[in-house]
Amino acid sequence: MIPVLLILIPLITGLITFAFSTADSAKKIALLSAVATLVVAGWSVCCTPASALRFDIAWLPVMGSRFTLEMDGMSKMLCLLTGISFPMIFLAIFRQETKSAPAFFGWMLLSQAGLMGVFLAADALVFYFFWELALIPVYFLCSIWGGERRIAVTFKFFIYTFLGSLLMLTGIIYLSYHSPGASFAIEALTKAALSETQRNGLFWLFFIAFAIKMPIFPLHTWQPDAYEESPTAVTMVMSGIMVKMGLYAVVRWLLPVYPQSSALYSDVIIAFSVIGILYASFIAMQQNNLKRLIAYSSIAHIGLMCAALFTAQPSAYQGVMIQMFSHGINVIGLWIIADAIEKQLGTRLLSEMGGLAQKAPTLAILLVIMGLANVALPLTNSFIGEFMMFNGLFRYNMVWAGVAGISIILAAVYTLRMIQKVLYGPLNPTTETATDIPATAKWALFVLVVLVIVGGVYPQPLIDLTNDTVQALITKH
Amino acid sequence: MNAIIFSALWGVVMMFSGIVTQNKKTITGLSVLGLVLLLFINCLHAYGIWVIKLDTLGALHFDSIGLFFNAIAIFATLLYVVLSGKDIENTGVHAAEYYALLFFVLTGVSILTAFNGLLMLFLGIEIMTIPLYILTGADKRNLKSNEASLKYFLMGSFSTGIMLMGIALIYGATGKFGIAGGISLAPSTGLAVRPSFLEVGGMILLFVSMCFKVSAAPFHFWTPDVYDGAPAVFTSFMATIVKSAGFFAFIKLFDAHTAVLGDSWNILVPFVILITLLIGNITAVFQQSVKRMLAYSSIAQAGFMLFALYGNNDLSKEGILLYAFSYSLATIGIFAVLIKLKDYSLDGFNGLATEYPLLAFSTAICLLSLAGIPLTGGFFAKYYMLSAAIKAGGIFWLVIVAVLLAAVSVYYYFRVIQAMYFKSGAPSFNQPITKAFQFTLFGVAVMIILLGLFPNLLLNFFYF
Amino acid sequence: MPINYYIFFCLTLFSIGIVGVLTRRNAIIIFMCIELMLNAVNLLLVAFSKMHHAAAVAAAPDTTVGGDGQIFVFFIMVVAAAEVSVGLAIIVMMYRNIHSVDINFLNRLKN
């Protein structure tokens, strides 16, 4: 029942929110709904019998597709991440003026429902459904509430990802015809009888879709634009959760289904990922635009996660699990701050900032902490994840690990550069009148900071939570 | 048989209603009534109840899928008349006659769903097409309408000539006008006997003419011009019901004939699909007029429907029903809005969402359905087509090309959504938008979504 | 008479019709060429009907095999007649508006 609740709560409240006329009530109901979802997600993590974590009814008997939702450790974790993120996002923008707020929050909740569905689906067709459904609300959100170039940029993003998912769809159909009973259930898909050529071809069809979503170099160019032009709340959803869709999908739908092909192409994919890590880091280093900087930094981080997934090392898998959660928390925190800064100063160019630490000490502290989490400093949550991933990568191939390791240095370079340009140095006319971060955003960030520290000191609960997924992956390989 | 006779009779009734009353509302009401009755007795037929029982001596063969398709076509027409009845009245002065012609077209459609021989195919197509020549030219003072009508007529007749030559050659080879196909097994060896060359030639010609009817490239050239030139309200009808019927006939015709063409079938159809998809999708990208864009998009959609022809399996039959229905719903919905607009270009849609949110929402759903986004009927339609092709095997590369081009199609469909939602402007209408119209359109949108969630709802009808 | 003679003859007529359609600009002439194509088909059908009849009549003298071919020709004529009435009406309507029946002037709709 829990999986259904996770989807239905945001879905229904989202639809209801559209009907509201005042911004205030829409905000409240959205926040309430998000909290309710969080509670359910938390419930799923804590103490539930296995039967409550599965939902299965007939849906399209003709096609062999059943509406199956299932939660394993990774699903729980990502649902929890989604559950945590939305209240934080809503809190962060609670005091902001949003034009036609009911629609905005309605779309946001719908996107949450879609994301939840992606993380829960255990049937390929259902998965594809939610995969697209998570995209549509974002399209509208970005196109209506985004920045100047929003329409073109969002359109590019949409077509890009849609293209990928269509390729995946053909792969899904093809695969299901070769699976026993022409079913879409994950168990059946793993047993599909395929020749080697078929397997390898299908592998790429799936992977390209996921790679676009993550995104992996060189399929990433939609991302900086989209992050920059989207309203920041949506960017948070996109970078905090949506990119995890790609990683999640690799774990759920790619590695178990095509273990041989994954092993076969792991070198190629890791090569691209590692190139992407360095490439994005270098670009971030010279980036003058705060939002684009964070976007490229995100590409670098995701690249590492993707590389780790193909190392077939337990440690790397475990690291990815932790890092998916951690990266979500960190990047949402960064965006909340970036949004606060942009709202304050009206610019997102680093060259026009400086000295904010004098005017906004709280913001400064939070930005520093989030920035340090971004460089994976020990005792912040991403250290553990990156440590494990690098460890796995090292075991796979120490040269790649060494090359990818350069990003540790580059991450420090660009993050500190950002912190310095924003916070330090003398004041200038733009920052002269700045004030500190709004209270609601402060609270949201406070929660995130606590998560960052707790995750960095005691990540074991996350490890235990996702252990079953990792074990399953290891046995598959 | 019920539907054929009744629609012909009601066509006559409509013809004469113009004499009895000048009130166009009454005429529209009468035709709605006729359509409801038609739908009803068509369904009766499905349950085995005959209004008039005639022995057709093998000329017609009614099966459940045909009746079901017929029901879909009639239902779509009903929706079409309910949504766009006002606009039919406002085109020219011959409302009653137009309705009569619509009913005659439906007669043709009904024949095409049940034909059991080349003669009935020929007659059905002609009965369906000749009224369309007239409807295309209905806006007599409009040069574009004239031009479209003449183009359609000339090219249509030409393709009729091709079709007849094909039929003649088949007749020469087989001595029959049946559709069972001329392939046979040699009694001694058990191997398939290579069909007569004449029959093959005839099949190719028949294939060409059917491609023409469903506007598959490279025989699609009439489509953009005719759809663009014809009064929008009739374009809507032509692009949906008539086209779907053409497809139905096409698939039914070649159901048993694919073997005749042998390997070349596996080249010809993919070739046609490829060109159709390419031309339809790519050309639509540049169009500024939504009407013309929809014309090209209908070519693209035809490309997808052709997968059913290639697949030629159970999936393709179910799929073509689903496709016909969802495609018709969506296209009728968009055209219903388009007709009411003064400006058919993309800019004409600017700012629709702020003034008429419900209308814009429904239109957006229709567009999403055409683009094949999940949660809409269009998704499952496309899904079935791809499945049919993949199941049939051999052209996976084409399926990939098709989805790449489907991504292109998102580009032009979404430009309309962008105009409605993200651009500001004040759309001007030919006639006021009534609440009833908005809610009907919303109903269409809801139906599309339902179809996108539970395609079984539709397909279950087929199975019982 | 070998059937091939008829086939070749009818195909020739048919192709002449096609060439006519392709090379003339006058809508009426084009239409006439289409009629020519239809007539070629008609003759071919009759020839085939008699061919099948010839094959069948040897076995059963009073067979009606082949009759359907001629009936088909009848239907073609019927349809052609209907088509002509509509087609000429369209051409006349066109002529009323632009005072020409030259199809090269039909170029408002393009691209």
Next chain:
Amino acid sequence: MSHLVFLVPLFPLLGFLINGLGRNQLSKSSIGTIGTGAVLLSFLVSVRLFMQVLNGGGGVDTLFYLFQTTDLSVPFAFQVDALSALFLLIITGIGTLIHLYSTAYMHEESAPHFARYFAYLNLFIFSMLLLVLGSGFVIMFIGWEGVGLCSYLLIGYWFKNNEYNYAARKAFVMNRIGDLGFLLAIFWIISKLGTTEYAQVFAGVNKLSASDITAITLLLFVGAMGKSAQIPLYTWLPDAMAGPTPVSALIHAATMVTAGIYMIARTNLLYTMAPFAQCVVAITGLATALFAATIALRQNDIKKVLAYSTVSQLGYMFLGLGVGAYTGAVFHVMTHAFFKALLFLGAGSVIHAMHHEQDIRKMGGLSKRLPHTHLTFLLGCLAIAGIPPLSGFFSKDEILAAAFQASPIYYILGLAGALMTAFYMFRLYTLTFLGEARFHEDDHHPVHESPWQMTVPLWILGILSVVGGWIGFPEWILPNAHRLESLLAPIFAGSTTLATEHAHLTHSQEWMMTGGATIAIILAIVLAIRSSLRAKVDTEAATGLAGILENKWYVDEIYDNAIVKPLQSFADLLKNVIEKSGIDGLVNGVGKLVHYGSRQIRLVQSGQVGNYLLIMVLSMVVFFIIWFNDTSLMKLLHNIF
């Protein structure tokens, strides 16, 4: 073993949290008390722990598991043994003094910033304690990065000044380069041994091949290079003087920069098993010692001289490690902590008195005005110069003796460095305290001695600088009086058994060498005082070799032009050309291609019926051709797709 060990890092952590969170509420005095008190408490606990170790206590205390997975478990555990206990004492002891000192030195700051300062400082102590207490490489790495962070924060403490910020960034990034090496070494160990705990690693060292060990040790040394400012990663340390002077004393002299020595001492077994890596360590250390000393000769900023001196002394320590004199290196860490902290604090006192003037050319004659500072500073100088029986003499002597045993060249070069040390330290001392006053005194802000909070630590450290070396009398002076060696013996036991025996020097040789060296050093000191007193002090830029030395051999400029700028232009190339025109251009190009295709293809739709029909007929012809050639075409298509 006592479970007190967790208290040691806990107090500074609490201090950090209280000061950090309460920075807007607390008064300055309470902030200072909390900050200093936290470290003092740690110190007391450390003393107790040290006593336990002396009595044969110690061991590993696991608090919880940082993470446990199928193939790797990392406990959050503290290991107390002689080495860590010694470092605990140094860190918390000197830390307490410097905290006390800071309460006065940072007095001018407003309360929130004052609190921020102490919070950072406490956080640093916490991290440093983690570094030395950790029972495995991961915990050490956590502390390792933590001290790097605090260093960054404290260097950039006065964040309004962008120069300082750049210095902070440079420090962090250079440390990160080293950290990468460290991290890779950890991964290497994990991949071979599946653990990161010292005990298990050293126990399983036989499973490693020689090349593994060499690689691991070299990578670890890269980490040490970064943290301990060795060539080529040393340039951050002089720049780090941008931070407040107590910070320089604590972090950039006494504790953090010695983390590299701690690490190598900790893993001495591995190094002993990797002669090549040892050789690299020794040569790097020696080169750094000499190189930094040459630069220090011509620096005019009081803190810069001390900074280069620190780099140089760290080089000595690495030389010691490289030649296997682990005890000597640790010994030097300890004595260096005393006298270098003393020197920095003394310098701080001078700067405090001079109202933030740091150029020694603008000082002079301060000995009368700052008597306490002067005396203690002199003690520090003598200690660092290696005058017996001050602490520096013993430790340096031990290292040099070991170097001589390894290779006389090491010894000669090391001695040259020691002479230079003596020279530049006394140049500094003379210019600052002796001779004429070269500054213009302001009546409102007279130059005065510092308050007791500053002088007391100075005196404590001064005494320690004198007596600190007495725990390690060499064999030839007092047999069996090397308390430190016996204390640390268990740590280096593995290495001792493995090490190749050199021919021992006889006691008389030792006496001669030491005597000669001491005389040379005294000569150098005299030379320094004389030349500095006589020299015409001007503020103009020097030329020739002096100019090169004054500009630190232009290393910063070389780095900038050879590494930083090319990387930046490479990044610019990626950002502006590859990304924009290349990849994104390709993506957009596809879109444009479709658009272009659309424009062209629609022209086929010419509007002419004749054309349409012609294409139809031709297509039919093509269809027939396809049919006639179906098999060959099929093959073609299959070949393409």
Next chain:
Amino acid sequence: MSIIQILFYLLSGLAVFAALMVLLSKNPVHSVLWLIVVFFAISGHYILLNAQFLAIVNLIVYAGAIMVLFLFVIMLMNLNAATEPNQHIWMKLAGVIAGGCFLVMLVSLASQAGDMANKTVLMKEGNIGLIKELGKILFNEFVIPFELTSVLFLSAMVGAVVLGKKDNTQ
């Protein structure tokens, strides 16, 4: 060569010649007249094939009614002079080539059809072409299509009205 063969060649030649003249005549009226000649030739063929009913119907419907309709229209539009501008020469050439190719394709197809090689057409004899026989077939097997053609005519009629009638109200 029998009389039937002679007649066959004669009529065929006439038909082809007349068909070509339809294309080549500048004057539309001449084209119509040549087309009527074609129809007569084809009717001749029908008679040769003993398809008497079709021969008569062809003359009445085509040559009689349809062609007269054409003539009327041409006269109505006053197109009796050679007013038609020439189609572009390339277009003409392309048309001829395309038609020629089409012919070649179909002819080669037919000539390769082995099953047609020995088939002959029953000339003169066979009575299925008689009105009596055809009537029986038409009103038995083909009565449904026959009735349905009425719909076709109805719509043609409606079409003629809709298109031809002057709209007074507009």
